[in-house]
Amino acid sequence: MTSLSLVIPFFNEKESLPELIGQLYAAMNDPELHNLFDAPFSFEIILVDDGSTDGSTDLAHTLCASNSELRLISFQRNFGKTAALTAGFLAAEGKAVCTLDADLQDDPASIRPLAAKLFEGYDLVSGWKKKRMDPPGKTIPSKFFNAVTRIFTGIPIHDFNCGIKMYRREVIKRIELHGDMHRYIPVIAGWNGFRITELPVNHRPRRYGSTKFGTARFLAGLFDFLAVLFITRYFRRPMHFFGMAGLISFLSGFSISLYVTLEKVLNLKPVSNRPILFLGILLIILGAQLFSTGLLGEMLSTSAQGGNRYTVKETNNLSEKQEATIRRQ
Numbered sequence: 001m002t003s004l005s006l007v008i009p010f011f012n013e014k015e016s017l018p019e020l021i022g023q024l025y026a027a028m029n030d031p032e033l034h035n036l037f038d039a040p041f042s043f044e045i046i047l048v049d050d051g052s053t054d055g056s057t058d059l060a061h062t063l064c065a066s067n068s069e070l071r072l073i074s075f076q077r078n079f080g081k082t083a084a085l086t087a088g089f090l091a092a093e094g095k096a097v098c099t100l101d102a103d104l105q106d107d108p109a110s111i112r113p114l115a116a117k118l119f120e121g122y123d124l125v126s127g128w129k130k131k132r133m134d135p136p137g138k139t140i141p142s143k144f145f146n147a148v149t150r151i152f153t154g155i156p157i158h159d160f161n162c163g164i165k166m167y168r169r170e171v172i173k174r175i176e177l178h179g180d181m182h183r184y185i186p187v188i189a190g191w192n193g194f195r196i197t198e199l200p201v202n203h204r205p206r207r208y209g210s211t212k213f214g215t216a217r218f219l220a221g222l223f224d225f226l227a228v229l230f231i232t233r234y235f236r237r238p239m240h241f242f243g244m245a246g247l248i249s250f251l252s253g254f255s256i257s258l259y260v261t262l263e264k265v266l267n268l269k270p271v272s273n274r275p276i277l278f279l280g281i282l283l284i285i286l287g288a289q290l291f292s293t294g295l296l297g298e299m300l301s302t303s304a305q306g307g308n309r310y311t312v313k314e315t316n317n318l319s320e321k322q323e324a325t326i327r328r329q
Contacts, residue, residue: 001093002042002043002044002094002095003041003042003095004028004033004094004096004098004111004115005043005046005098006044006045006097006098006100007046007088007092007097007098007100008020008045008046008047008088008099008100008102009081009084009088009101009102010048010049010050010052010056010060010102011050011051011052011056012053012056013052013102013103013208014052014055015209016104016207016208016209017056017059017060017102018059018063019104020100020102020104021063021067023104023109024045026108027109028043028069032112033115036119043069044094045067045070046072046092047060047071047102048073048075048084048085048088049072049073049075050075050078050080050081050084051076051078057074060316064316070317071315071317072314072317072318073091073315073318073326074313074314075087075312075313076310076311076312077311081180082177082180082309085099085182086177086310087310087326089172090322090325090326091322091325092169093319094169095168095169096118096166096169097168097172098111098114098115098164098165098167099163099167100164101163101164103206103208104206105203106163106201107164109202110127110164110199110202111164114127114164114165114199114201117197117199118166118168122195123167123168123196124166124185124186124194124195124196124197125165125197126159126162126186126197126198126199127159127163127164127165127200127201128198128200129203130158130201130203132203133203133205134203134206142159145160145161146158146160153187153191155187155190155196157186157196157198158198159198160183160184160187165186171189171194175189175192178309241294242290242291242293242294243290243294245290246289247287249283250283250284250286250288250291251287252283253279253283253284253286253287254280256276256283257284259276260274260276260277312326
């Protein structure tokens with residue numbers, strides 16, 4: 001088994017890639033990193049091209065030709081970071097797996113301390129950009145969402161969306177990612193019972209290009225957060241969520257309707273002009289609909305099959321096993 005797999009998703013990072021690869025090879029030559037793994041130490045660098053249009057793909061092929069440890073998975077179009085990580089995770093063969101962003105803001109020198117922390121007995125070590133080198137337009141909203149996520153999930157880390165993380169192989173093979181849920185991998189892993197911690201890492205200013213994430217990502221992050229809360233708690237038992245809500249709504253509506261009926265029978269009060277009657281009917285109907293939604297969710301959760309989340313255009317240096325694994329999705 002490969003000792004360490006590095007998964008690097010990228011989109012239009014032509015200027016950064018050569019320097020990043022050089023820094024990664026330098027980090028992989030660290031004897032202290034080798035000592036953390038069973039001898040002999042080996043590694044692979046899986047580059048996942050998320051539909052680049054600036055020549056990054058051709059450059060990645062050139063780099064693969066001169067570096068046998070490099071692997072390339074190139075998408076037909078831009079599918080997003082979650083899809084890129086999914087493909088990289090499927091191809092990864094390492095005992096441990098490390099993810100980094102390709103924009104040079106994540107420091108490859110952090111790989112060894114993250115690996116050392118992992119082997120203290122954890123399953124996932126998330127980087128923490130304690131001193132973040134980004135403008136306030138990114139850092140302030142990020143702190144807000146991290147705080148909200150920490151409060152509602154109970155996962156005590158400060159930087160859920162940090163690009164550099166270290167995983168045991170078992171984690172990446174067990175978790176399933178959809179939409180843009182890469183932001184909440186620690187949440188998904190934590191609720192699957194894996195041991196999680198964090199470690200401060202060096203964060204560097206962006207040197208080339210511009211960020212690929214605009215302000216719309218914060219709204220998308222909110223929706224994904226709600227989805228993660230539901231999926232991790234109720235995906236396998238949606239009736240527990242919809243059924244409880246339906247029961248509360250139905251019983252409330254039934255109680256109101258019963259009250260109005262008794263008022264009519266015992267006190268001869270008219271019911272046709274009482275708004276509370278319509279509220280009771282509405283709650284009964286809503287309760288029935290929620291029950292139906294829960295039942296449909298139960299049927300879907302037991303029969304749904306995972307569909308394609310990306311389309312692979314081409315690959316380079318992948319083994320037959322890796323090739324078959326990523327194209328089977």
